[in-house]
Amino acid sequence: MAEKKQPLKKKFGTFLGVYLPSTLTVLGLIMYLRFGWVVGNLGLSLTIFIVILANVITFITGLSAAAIATNIKVGVGGVYYLISRSLGLETGGAIGVAFFISRTLSITFYAFGLSELLLLFWPVEMWGTMPAYAIPLVTAAIIILITLVSGKSADLVLKFQIPMLILVVLSILALMAGVFLNELRMPELSPEYRTVSPDGGLWIVFAVFFPGVTGFLAGIAMSGDLKTPGISIKDGTIYSVFTGLGVYLLIPVLLSISAAVSLENMADESYGLQTWIDIAFLGGLFIYPAACGAILSSAIGSVLSGPRVLQSLSIDGLAPKFLSKVSKTGQPTIATWITGAIALAAVALGDLNTVAKFVTVLFLTLYVIINLVATIENLVAEPSYRPSVKIPWYVSLIGALGSLFVMYLISLPALILAFLLEAGFYLYFKKKALEQQWGDVNAGMWMKIARFSLLRMNIYNVQKRNWRPIMLLFAKNIKDRIELVKLAAAFGQDRGILSISKLVFRSDRPDRKERKRMKEEMIREVNSFGLETFCEVNEVEDLNSGILNISKGHGIAGLKTNTIMFGWSDSLSDNINQLRIIRSLSQIGKNIVVANFNDHENWKVSSHQKIDVWWGGTDNNGDLMILLAYMLTLNPEWQQARINIREVIDHPGQQTTISEGITRSLKEARIEADIEVIVKQGRSFPEILKDYSSDSDIVMLGLKYSEGGEQEEHAQKIDQLSRVGKVCVFVQNNSLDDTFPILLQSESDEHKNN
Numbered sequence: 001m002a003e004k005k006q007p008l009k010k011k012f013g014t015f016l017g018v019y020l021p022s023t024l025t026v027l028g029l030i031m032y033l034r035f036g037w038v039v040g041n042l043g044l045s046l047t048i049f050i051v052i053l054a055n056v057i058t059f060i061t062g063l064s065a066a067a068i069a070t071n072i073k074v075g076v077g078g079v080y081y082l083i084s085r086s087l088g089l090e091t092g093g094a095i096g097v098a099f100f101i102s103r104t105l106s107i108t109f110y111a112f113g114l115s116e117l118l119l120l121f122w123p124v125e126m127w128g129t130m131p132a133y134a135i136p137l138v139t140a141a142i143i144i145l146i147t148l149v150s151g152k153s154a155d156l157v158l159k160f161q162i163p164m165l166i167l168v169v170l171s172i173l174a175l176m177a178g179v180f181l182n183e184l185r186m187p188e189l190s191p192e193y194r195t196v197s198p199d200g201g202l203w204i205v206f207a208v209f210f211p212g213v214t215g216f217l218a219g220i221a222m223s224g225d226l227k228t229p230g231i232s233i234k235d236g237t238i239y240s241v242f243t244g245l246g247v248y249l250l251i252p253v254l255l256s257i258s259a260a261v262s263l264e265n266m267a268d269e270s271y272g273l274q275t276w277i278d279i280a281f282l283g284g285l286f287i288y289p290a291a292c293g294a295i296l297s298s299a300i301g302s303v304l305s306g307p308r309v310l311q312s313l314s315i316d317g318l319a320p321k322f323l324s325k326v327s328k329t330g331q332p333t334i335a336t337w338i339t340g341a342i343a344l345a346a347v348a349l350g351d352l353n354t355v356a357k358f359v360t361v362l363f364l365t366l367y368v369i370i371n372l373v374a375t376i377e378n379l380v381a382e383p384s385y386r387p388s389v390k391i392p393w394y395v396s397l398i399g400a401l402g403s404l405f406v407m408y409l410i411s412l413p414a415l416i417l418a419f420l421l422e423a424g425f426y427l428y429f430k431k432k433a434l435e436q437q438w439g440d441v442n443a444g445m446w447m448k449i450a451r452f453s454l455l456r457m458n459i460y461n462v463q464k465r466n467w468r469p470i471m472l473l474f475a476k477n478i479k480d481r482i483e484l485v486k487l488a489a490a491f492g493q494d495r496g497i498l499s500i501s502k503l504v505f506r507s508d509r510p511d512r513k514e515r516k517r518m519k520e521e522m523i524r525e526v527n528s529f530g531l532e533t534f535c536e537v538n539e540v541e542d543l544n545s546g547i548l549n550i551s552k553g554h555g556i557a558g559l560k561t562n563t564i565m566f567g568w569s570d571s572l573s574d575n576i577n578q579l580r581i582i583r584s585l586s587q588i589g590k591n592i593v594v595a596n597f598n599d600h601e602n603w604k605v606s607s608h609q610k611i612d613v614w615w616g617g618t619d620n621n622g623d624l625m626i627l628l629a630y631m632l633t634l635n636p637e638w639q640q641a642r643i644n645i646r647e648v649i650d651h652p653g654q655q656t657t658i659s660e661g662i663t664r665s666l667k668e669a670r671i672e673a674d675i676e677v678i679v680k681q682g683r684s685f686p687e688i689l690k691d692y693s694s695d696s697d698i699v700m701l702g703l704k705y706s707e708g709g710e711q712e713e714h715a716q717k718i719d720q721l722s723r724v725g726k727v728c729v730f731v732q733n734n735s736l737d738d739t740f741p742i743l744l745q746s747e748s749d750e751h752k753n754n
Contacts, residue, residue: 018219018236030212036275040267060399064374076224077312103306110299147340164293171290187256221305371400568596621702699725
């Protein structure tokens, strides 16, 4: 069978793929329509100030994007690809959808602007008054034309931008010539705020001007079509930003020293392009074609970038798969048609001025996120983060805050709405539980925090008040023992740490891939029950030595496992062997919890009412039993449960003394419980246990330390006692020095320490 041929895709270099679309988007509408208005209101000094300030934010963002791009192998999707490979699919997807929406609606914006400019030449004398449908009709025609051409060949539309750049350069030269061929004047340095309010006028003008310097993202959007994406994005972006800065510093100087147009006219927002026409050499001969070319280039940039984001979202499973299909020349044709159709439908909304601010703010969220990604990557400092472009984290953070400030200036409601929209998409993608095949900075960030925390823990000794259960549970199959897993998780109640270990024997020869598959299956099963645990698969020679060796070294630094939990078996031989293992674990200071489930069905009810703790013996197990009982009551389904502490005595005269002693200890420990001291009166303990705890939701008993040779007798006794209550739990406290006597830290303990 012959191999299916891959689509031949033309790859572009730095100039055609990044620099050209970025530069033409920068040297666009704002330069032609708004620069005169800016100069007429702010004067030359403040105009230069906002140009530099806007370009500083843009330059920082460009450096941040270049740093991210030079650290990874960049694929299709532009900014979405960069963000998703750093912050994960959910965040990347939310930003990607926002970017797609802003780029798609931008096509309609630019098409409206171009149609209005073209229809200035409507021949009224020949065709009469221009009908109301003319602008929407021409707008629709422009959208259809550029969509068809862009879907056919990116190479064609990018090469088409070369003459557009020439026209823009000629228009700037014509402006320069017009300035120096006509009368000059001294520039107005101080602001006059002719058509804007002096109260906050600087920032009002800045907010209108800033979108004019954001065009460099148009080049990054072509990432999947570049020969060397990392290098081209870095060089093309930086060169484009510097080109825009140079031109944007030149234009206000030229406008401010030309006497051909009064500053009052410049400050009139409706004068717009006429400022350039009145000043330029040969009037509108170069200006009209250049302005049309700049607007058309911006529209082309949007129609190239939007579909590629949609294509990348589809490849990553965030959009329907058919959107990732490409033509024979490697163009995302279907995604392009969909983008064009949405832009065409948006024509029905009118000129879109009502949502213009929202679209601009939505676009600027990319600036914030790009800078935040670079900031986080620098702070996390993973060994894999080795970008060619180095930018300090605080510089990227300044860029993020600056971008956020601009969004606030443009429109606070639009800012809030944009973030709510992106948050909605994030939650949607999060709910889908997406699986990504690459690592992201999230894991590195948490590792950084964990490392910091562990190092701090190394400084401070863990005291009585800091103790919490760090539990290891051995379970063959999570689904079969899910109630045991839930009970172990409940003992921690979001305050402890639970790890589940599945043992595989070396004789079965499980390979690395099989162990990985087992672990992933464990994680899926745990997640399906809404539990938060660590899962691991451990290869061992035999059961006994395996459990002992794993338990000995389990944990890290100040988070060493202190409690091992088992389920009780129906097999006597298995239980005898388990007690041998428990004896070895006891000798290394591990607390032991063994649970036996007698009534699985009734145990699954949502609310539990009764916890019985049987206090007795001389092994100090009562401390840990009451602590675990208290931890249970912190769980929502156990909040109505009452702790009953019971102790059996031989002589009635001891009742008052023992009851008062336990009450005093509980009061100091700030734990509420009912206390009952029971006199034997000739009854055996198993009989008393059955009489008082048969209907209990959970019964807690101390687990005696087994001497060698006692395991069989002990196993039989445990088996007899374990049949009481819905669940019977045996607890052995083997870390008295590391844990603490009586129930966390009591006031008497504090006095003793002092």
